Amino acid sequence: MTNIAAAITEVKALLGQRLNTSKSVCELHGQNETYFPKMLPNAVAFPHNTLEVSKVVKICEKYYCPIIPWGVGTSLEGHALALHGGITLNMSEMNNTLEVNTQDMLAVVQPGITREILNKELRSTGLFFSVDPGANATLGGMAATRASGTTSVLYGTMRENVLAMEIVLADGKIIRTGTRAKKSSAGYDLNKLFVGSEGTLGIITELTVALKGQPEAISAAVCDFESIDDAVNVVIMAIQLGIPMARIELIDEISIRAINQYSKLDYPEKPHLFMEFHGSITSVSGQAETILSIAKDFQVGGFKWSTKSEELNKLWAARHQAYYATKALFPNQIGMSTDICVPISKLAKAIKDTQSDLKKYNVTGSIIGHVGDGNYHTLLFCDPTDPDDLKLNKLLANRMAKRALAVGGTVTGEHGIGIGKLNLMEQEHGSSLSIMTDLKKLFDPKNIMNPGKMINLSSKQIDD
């Protein structure tokens, strides 16, 4: 039934030059940021508007041709790989800001815009878009994976910040979800159903997102500790005291070493907390003082704070480079990132158990994370030439996931399922997984929308 070639012919007639079948372009869209092998699409389409997306989807639906939405390819779980071939929809040419409404503090954008570009455009408005996953991802991609990042502890994730969307469904139908109102009780929350659906239910063609007011003052604090445990306990206490930190990031000593080398910095090679406070001039210094007094109870080493924007930019640039910096520290290894998220009271033990596992199984791994949310990543390294190495890392990742679930947490706080965590869906959801499978079949009966991601309806599997 599947006839990808026929779909390509018809989409070519529709888009002309903007349907590319060259090997180099397909290669570019068949790679990923992490450990998955290349999986190439048969063609890459560059739509210019919603109607074109709808037409492409209709053609693909006719021929059972897989459609894979593509932002900038920063997913860590293989979301944008063409597992079953088909046509990748590169959304980069749908990257306009359609409206900025300062009074209602929202923006309407196309899915291909990146968060850095959007924030550049907002600079003069006194507002900013808060969700910051580090990578300069597209808003469509971020909504699709329910992304979050360093600032979500204060401002929420994409779940809280996507107010409304336009979606092209698997039959080409165009629908709208959500409203501009701050709340609504009208019907099923389709908007939240599509946020985090990873392109498996429909394609996002427009987003209305909440903006935040640029705070009067921003300050950052950096402190180091003798042990991760001390650092984590500071975070737990700060959260439980309700200190409204805008960012609170844990960076372990391996990541610090990586950051120092990569960004030419000289932080002491110890576990660190990087923090940021938003508010009035008085409140940000008050918050920093409170944190310092907590930190003193946990053997804090150095404690520096600053309100200078150059220093702040340098700090967060370094933090955002951590993933690439750590990969650069182990140049001949491949890295795999875990992403568990646990209730805050369980965070210290979760990290301790991870550290024990790293030691016990003798695996190189760094720990870094959005600890204010109870979320952290372990970047596990292994020799790409020895498949048993990767298997061992997956074993460790599964152990972490299992422990997270045992305390009411989740296997992924922000990276999503993609193909990398498919095997954890049943562990996390139990009997709810069949409901999700039913939803997938309802929205996408021919299994053409990013097939094989999150919900696997076919027999083809990535080896785990």
Next chain:
Amino acid sequence: MTNIAAAITEVKALLGQRLNTSKSVCELHGQNETYFPKMLPNAVAFPHNTLEVSKVVKICEKYYCPIIPWGVGTSLEGHALALHGGITLNMSEMNNTLEVNTQDMLAVVQPGITREILNKELRSTGLFFSVDPGANATLGGMAATRASGTTSVLYGTMRENVLAMEIVLADGKIIRTGTRAKKSSAGYDLNKLFVGSEGTLGIITELTVALKGQPEAISAAVCDFESIDDAVNVVIMAIQLGIPMARIELIDEISIRAINQYSKLDYPEKPHLFMEFHGSITSVSGQAETILSIAKDFQVGGFKWSTKSEELNKLWAARHQAYYATKALFPNQIGMSTDICVPISKLAKAIKDTQSDLKKYNVTGSIIGHVGDGNYHTLLFCDPTDPDDLKLNKLLANRMAKRALAVGGTVTGEHGIGIGKLNLMEQEHGSSLSIMTDLKKLFDPKNIMNPGKMINLSSKQIDD
């Protein structure tokens, strides 16, 4: 196919005395807070645990018997009326608090607990459950209608505060949604799909809800204005300046008169703002001062503020009585509440248009609302003996709804659809409504879960 009698016989065998078919009990569960006629169930069941709910549902599913979940019956849109007869599930005997976790600031409760009881139980913990719709509703009912209320401007609605649930589906299967983690990217957001589903997709049998820390200080402010327009403009400015008010309520002069009479108070008969600030002792007085300085630009009359808990309690008790107080002001009339919610910049015009309509059509109506969210209610009164009167009020309600939608708002901020706003679903959702209908059919193929509410699959309709 439908055999309600057979279902009752089997449920009777299961629950014994706890399945009640007496006329008085059915009458009690067939009435409502608003203008809908009585619609009686054939029996009322009082389950004690999830397994019993599941067994009842399985029996009902076999006989195509409607099941209507019932909290305390405070819905304003006829959610708990037995439109097609059947068995009402009164959840009042599943009202335990199963866990209070102060470290992770959450509680696990059964659906029949009311918010006031929960908050009484939490008193010694330093935490509280923030969602406050005024009525002492059950948490199950509040989750089912995606309720909010006076405090949502700061603390969010049930959408933000329900972390996880246990649900009994239409085939009796028991599933869990959500996690205890602050965020998750694992799979479709079933939790948010069930919040606000009004019992039409499944029955909530357990909820994990977020708790908030009791603020160090609480202060309230009351001020009156010459016109609603002035009051609303203060709200708009305060919201746009990002003042973190915990409550900001508009009460028009009719409602003030009603409150004065009902609660023996003596507020000047003018439009009022009732406000509450949560924070440190310094911040709450700072917030009140900022509001006062804004209010001065809009011809504020009296401005009083207090931090005394008796005065605060009296204030909010009066506010919470407003619905009943206003109804008491017009004893021989029936009241119908609208519930539109608009982006904040559109609030002043929305209220002005409503006032013009009231004048133009010569309808008695009071205006009151959670204006910080852009949400307000117009309580429209009419003569119960003249059906044309009710029709006129529905016309006005529809005009408000249409205007709300035209500016990107919603027809219901917090009351839900039930049977009262069924006719507005298509206006609000357009082509998305068919998706919602498909979801209803997927989850409830026999249309037994609170049938006729939110999504109408049968031909039986409430006249509008």
